[in-house]
Amino acid sequence: MPELPEVDVVRRGLARWVSGRTVAEAQVLHPRAVRRQPAGAVDFSARLAGATLGEARRRGKYLWLPIDDGDFGDHGGALLGHLGMSGQLLVQDPATPDETHLRVRLRFTDGGRELRFVDQRTFGHLAVEPLEPVGGEELPASLTHIARDPLDPRFDDAAFLVALRAKRTTVKRALLDQSLISGVGNIYADEALWRSKLHYDRPTDTLTRPSAEGLLANARAVMTAALAVGGTSFDSLYVNVNGESGYFSRSLDAYGREGQPCYRCGTPIRREAWMNRSSYFCPRCQRLPRPRTARQG
DNA sequence: CAGTGGCCCTGTCTGC
DNA sequence: TGCAGACAGGGCCACT
Numbered sequence: 373m374p375e376l377p378e379v380d381v382v383r384r385g386l387a388r389w390v391s392g393r394t395v396a397e398a399q400v401l402h403p404r405a406v407r408r409q410p411a412g413a414v415d416f417s418a419r420l421a422g423a424t425l426g427e428a429r430r431r432g433k434y435l436w437l438p439i440d441d442g443d444f445g446d447h448g449g450a451l452l453g454h455l456g457m458s459g460q461l462l463v464q465d466p467a468t469p470d471e472t473h474l475r476v477r478l479r480f481t482d483g484g485r486e487l488r489f490v491d492q493r494t495f496g497h498l499a500v501e502p503l504e505p506v507g508g509e510e511l512p513a514s515l516t517h518i519a520r521d522p523l524d525p526r527f528d529d530a531a532f533l534v535a536l537r538a539k540r541t542t543v544k545r546a547l548l549d550q551s552l553i554s555g556v557g558n559i560y561a562d563e564a565l566w567r568s569k570l571h572y573d574r575p576t577d578t579l580t581r582p583s584a585e586g587l588l589a590n591a592r593a594v595m596t597a598a599l600a601v602g603g604t605s606f607d608s609l610y611v612n613v614n615g616e617s618g619y620f621s622r623s624l625d626a627y628g629r630e631g632q633p634c635y636r637c638g639t640p641i642r643r644e645a646w647m648n649r650s651s652y653f654c655p656r657c658q659r660l661p662r663p664r665t666a667r668q669g
Numbered sequence: 670c671a672g673t674g675g676c677c678c679t680g681t682c683t684g685c
Numbered sequence: 686t687g688c689a690g691a692c693a694g695g696g697c698c699a700c701t
Contacts, residue, residue, distance in 0.1 A: 433695075454696085493678050494679075650694095
């Protein structure tokens with residue numbers, strides 16, 4: 373379940389082990405892994421064969437490597453990936469036996485280590501897409517609606533705060549809205565809300581400016597701390613050490629702590645069903661203001 | 670147009 | 686022991 377910090381660890385791994393190499397062959401072992409490729413798996417493989425992979429980039433939880441594909445015109449193309457819930461990108465010796473859930477294999481012309489996309493639940497995917505100029509940089513075509521993440525130096529705090537408070541939705545939905553802010557998943561949303569003492573169903577238009585500012589600061593702090601931990605655990609050939617990167621050994625304040633005491637007040641953390649998933653929160657620290665008296669926040 | 674909710678997947682775990 | 690159901694959840698997409 374990689375969240376943004378984990379994805380950035382993967383990006384660094386790709387930059388170290390894969391950027392600059394030329395693809396000899398791209399094997400698709402499961403069609404679902406390339407389901408976003410408009411012209412299908414054969415097209416995916418054809419576009420990668422012979423392509424040299426450029427600098428590893430990331431936006432939110434998406435990763436991409438530019439490629440020198442003349443078919444895509446002036447801006448070129450990119451190999452785009454999303455790990456979903458269970459995706460891993462592994463750099464493996466070609467002699468290593470195939471992983472059970474190996475979906476895509478990239479062999480390189482230098483005969484060195486392969487890049488393998490392994491994904492048990494197949495929520496992740498790879499695709500080759502054209503790059504498009506957006507806001508002074510080039511993004512894969514399907515990412516143009518994805519907002520910057522709060523760790524991006526060019527993330528616009530003021531614009532985010534205005535947009536957040538103008539929305540007619542609830543605060544956790546807004547945190548997970550990738551067109552508003554990217555890279556915040558279910559876990560970090562719950563963590564940021566706990567730090568901010570905000571209930572997940574709090575209407576965004578009842579947030580005071582200070583509470584909205586605090587929420588953004590807390591989301592950024594949670595992710596920065598996680599990135600620091602993930603970054604230090606990465607020093608092997610495993611581009612993604614998903615599931616073994618200290619993800620669950622990391623100290624979480626709310627997520628996954630149902631029934632355990634809140635670190636602030638001791639009240640048992642509660643889990644509630646929310647949008648076909650779960651929300652963890654402290655029922656005492658994170659209360660909903662009474663309807664129609666929301667100004668008192 | 671903005672907001673809402675269903676759905677895609679499969680391995681693991683729990684309860685009857 | 687076996688089976689059914691809950692659960693994990695990011696993002697797409699149909700619908701209101």
